[in-house]
Amino acid sequence: MKALKTVAIIFVALVVVMAMMLVYLFMSAEVTMEVTSSNTISAATVPAFNTLKDTVDEETFIGTIYNKPAQWRDASEYAYVTYTIKVNNGCLVPIEMLEVQIVPLPEDVVQLGNMQEYNLPAKTTGELSASLLTHAGGSPAREMIVTYYVWGISFQERIIAGK
Numbered sequence: 001m002k003a004l005k006t007v008a009i010i011f012v013a014l015v016v017v018m019a020m021m022l023v024y025l026f027m028s029a030e031v032t033m034e035v036t037s038s039n040t041i042s043a044a045t046v047p048a049f050n051t052l053k054d055t056v057d058e059e060t061f062i063g064t065i066y067n068k069p070a071q072w073r074d075a076s077e078y079a080y081v082t083y084t085i086k087v088n089n090g091c092l093v094p095i096e097m098l099e100v101q102i103v104p105l106p107e108d109v110v111q112l113g114n115m116q117e118y119n120l121p122a123k124t125t126g127e128l129s130a131s132l133l134t135h136a137g138g139s140p141a142r143e144m145i146v147t148y149y150v151w152g153i154s155f156q157e158r159i160i161a162g163k
Contacts, residue, residue: 012153025151029150034084035161036127038140041131043078050075052133056110059114063113081140082131083161087120089147095120096149100130102144107135120148 043049053072055061083102089095098118102111112131120126130144141162148155 011105016132025092029092029093030088031095031148031150031155031157033146033157033159034086035144035159037084038087039082039084039139039160040079042076042136043077043080046080047133048077052078052110052112055134061110061113062115063110065099065163066108066110067106069109077136078133078134079136079138080112082129083140083142083144084127084129085146085159086125086127088119088125088145089122089149092122093150094122097144098128098148099145100128101145102132103145104132105134105142107138109133109135137141140149 027056052061056068057067083100085100087095087098096119098120100114102108110133113135115126116128118126118128128146132142139162141160143158143160146157146159148157
C-alpha cells in the first residue's frame with residue numbers, strides 16, 4: 001500500500017511539473033511586430049487595375065471591399081499601398097495562420113486578398129504583406145490588426161504604419 005502511495009505522489013508531482021512547464025511556455029511567449037515599409041504606387045501604372053475594377057463590379061473580388069465606388073474614376077485618381085510587416089516569433093512553438101486586416105479610412109476602396117498562408121516556425125523572424133487600393137494623395141498611415149494562432153488559440157496585435 002505504501003508503494004502505491006509513493007507512486008501516486010510521484011505521478012502527481014510529474015503532472016504539476018508538466019503543468020508548470022506548460023504555463024511557462026505560454027507566459028514566456030513573445031511575438032513582436034512592426035511595419036518595416038509602405039510602398040505607394042499609382043493605379044495608372046498597374047495594368048491589372050481594370051481587372052480589379054471588373055472583379056469588384058461583378059462581385060468576384062477576392063479580398064475586403066470597404067467602399068465600392070458607384071462610379072469608378074480614372075486610374076490616376078487611385079493608388080495601391082503595400083505594407084510590409086516584420087514578425088518576430090520569440091515563442092518556443094510555431095505561429096500559425098498569420099493574417100493582416102487593415103483598418104480602413106473613408107477613402108479606402110478595397111484590401112487585396114492574399115491567398116498565401118503565412119506560418120512562422122519557433123524562434124524565427126519573417127515578413128508578411130498587405131495591400132490596399134485607396135484614393136491617390138492620401139496618407140499611408142493606417143492601423144492594422146494582425147491575427148495569429150498559437151496552439152489553436154487566436155491572438156491579435158494592433159500595429160500602426162506611418163505614425
